[in-house]
Amino acid sequence: MNITQEQVDNLNAVLTININPEDYQPRVDKAIKDHAKKAKLPGFRPGMVPAGHIKKMYGKSILVDEINNLLSDSLNNYIDEQKLEVLGQPLPKVDDKKEYNWDFNDNFEFNYEVGLAPQFNLDFTSQDKLTQYVISVDEETLAERVKNIRRAYGKMTNPDLSADGDVLYAQLEQLSPDGSVFDEGINETTSVRLEQISDEAIKASLIGLKKDDTVVLDIQKAFGNDAAKVAGLLKIDEETAADLKSNFRLTVKNVNRLEESDLNQEFFDKLFGEGTVTTEEEFKAKITEEQESMLQQDAERKLQDEIYNYALSKVDFALPDEFLKRWLKATNEKLSNEELEGGYGDFAKNLKWTLIENKIIKDNNIEIKYDEVFSVAKQRLDAQFRMYSPQPLTEEQLGQYTVQYLQNKENANRIFEEVKALKVFDYIKSVVTLDNKEITRSEFAKL
Template identity: 70%
Template sequence: MNISQEKTGKLNAVISINLNPEDYQPRVDKAIKEQAKKAKIPGFRPGMVPPAHVKRMYGKNILVDEINNLLSDTLNNYINDEKLEVLGQPLPKLEEDTQYNWDFNDNFNFTYEVGLAPEIDVDFNSKDKIDYYKISVDDETLASRIKNLRRSYGKMTNPDVSADGDVLYGEMQQLSPDGAVFEDGIKQTVSIRLENIQDKDIKASLIGLKKDDVVEFDIQKAYNNDAAKIAGLFKIDEEEAAQLKSNFRLTVKNVNRLDESDLDQAFFEKIFGEGTDVTTEEQFRAKIKEELEAMMVQDADRKLQNDLYNYSLEKIKFELPDEFLKRWLKATNEKLTDEELAGGYDDFAKNLKWTLITNKLIAANDIKVEYKDVFEQAKRQLDAQFRMYSPQPISEEQLAQYAVQFMQNKENANRIFEETKALKVLDYLKSVVTLNDKQIDFKQFSELEQA
């Protein structure tokens, strides 16, 4: 056997593997004998099929399988032994003029294209400066959170007259340009949340309504041309919702109001569990503010990670074997179109560069990603998800059980591992770069992220 490498560019190479019969014949003979022991062929007792018979019947298939296995083992061992950092996977290079007899006597020559990772320098230090936001809970954000919690545990009532924040339950009918009911138009029972109405004049017309009252309005103006909200209201496609230009007539059937829960001990225990030490409104507000601030630390870290991602790609410039990677993406994704490849390759390349940077940082600084770190990250994510539906935390034992089940899914486990690795790198970078602490309230931070 002979294996060699030839550089075809700064980040490209071709690996050639030459196989002689003595390289593959022992593997083939062994595979034929194993097949003979397991084969069930009429006229022969189980386990007594002559290997020569198996070779006549299945020899070429076995030869092809063993050649492929040998090539895979040889190629992987060579890459490991030579410490080649390849990107993607080696691509077989087809030689159109090469023909083989597959008669157990061929000398085979196979070649593979490989893309190589570039050498990069990841020198981060105190001269690198990144803004790090310290997010405070403004009064508006705190009030909104408390209101949502109180409404979550509130009681539904049916007042006689609608007010801002109510839900109008009624029948909507599509109107023709002349104001008559459009015979083939939409006629549907709906629930309209007044807090979702964007136009002030239309919202004003929906306040003070009673059962059986009728009002007409422009649906696009009411929702500020938000096709998603209109589609959700009428249970139609967004494309169809975007084309609706008619006025609609609403006939009120009922007014629904969710009254906010009282700030009493029963409410506090629903939120924080029985036996909570929260007994006053002041303590409740302080506790909710504390929880919001903890969530905002995560938001700030997420933005810092995104900013470091962009900063790193600007600071550490290097090339990739782009043409090879594009061929590899096409080869491994049969349904990938040229248009999809062209539109998505830049994002793929950026993420690959970030992966190379983080891997270099991990290797250079002996950053460890242990199972316990991954497990704790899974618990944090699950806890955050549960809190979206109920502010009352689940027990540590239950959370651990859910995390074990969650991590049994290989895709989940891989995703959490990558997220944990990214957080480890983030912690390292936070310790070496200069963080410019910037105080900002949550509303300003939200506007900053949307910009």
């Protein structure tokens, strides 16, 4: 067997594989004998079917299978031995002029297109400057978080009159242009959250209402022409909601108010465990610490995004785009040309970043250890659990969940790639210059 490589250009090559009978015959003979041992055919005892009979009946299909297996093994071995950095997978070149008898005496020739990874240099230095934001927890942020937590642990009441922040359980009836109820129109009993009303004048008209009061409102104006909110409120699809022009009559059925929990020991114990926090000052200190941690994570994600885009702009190289598009089409049969062209830009960006990652990992001998993957997986699970309950799991419980989570190969690969990216970000941060910039949460949100 002979494999040759023809370099088309720096990013594309063609591999030609020539296979002779002596290359595939031993594999085919073995496969036929193995098949004979397992075959169950009328007139023959199990395992006693002659190999010649198997060859006569199934020989060509066995030959095709073994040629394919030999091609796969040979391609992979050649790529490994030659240390070729290929992108995607080799694509067979179809040659309609070549015809084979498949009679166990053919000499075969197969051609494969391969896309090659580009060669490039990395030159990150201290001259490269990026902004690292330091976000402060202002009084507004702290007050908002405290309010949300107190409401989460509060109780529902039904006051006589509505106020800002209440929820109106109400009947909404679609009106005709003359102001009468549209008999065949939308008639829905639903919950209207006053905090979601974007028009201040309309919100004001819904404050101070009591049971059975009615108000006519422009529902599109009330929700700032947000089709998703209107659709959810009226239980219709978004397309219908976007085209809705009618006014609605709102009739109050009930006023619901979520009262904030008292800042007492029972509340503190529910949040942090018995006796951990005993005063309002300690409570606010804990919430401030939590917010600082969350804002630090937000700032870190922003920096990672800046590094990602900066690296892509600084390390400029080409990809074998036409080959990659053919490979994507070959491996995704349902992918349309429009979808391919629309999504290829993002695919290429992510592939370039992967190549940058791999080069940094290789050039700097960066290792990714299991305990690092376990630690990140544990952090991610802890954050998810805290979304549903402020009371954290014990270390033992969290460890057990993490072990189970990483037993799933897809989960393990995802966390591995995340750790890999974090190590690359850390490397780049250690080389470039980071200019710290203090900023408030509201200013950061505008970014």
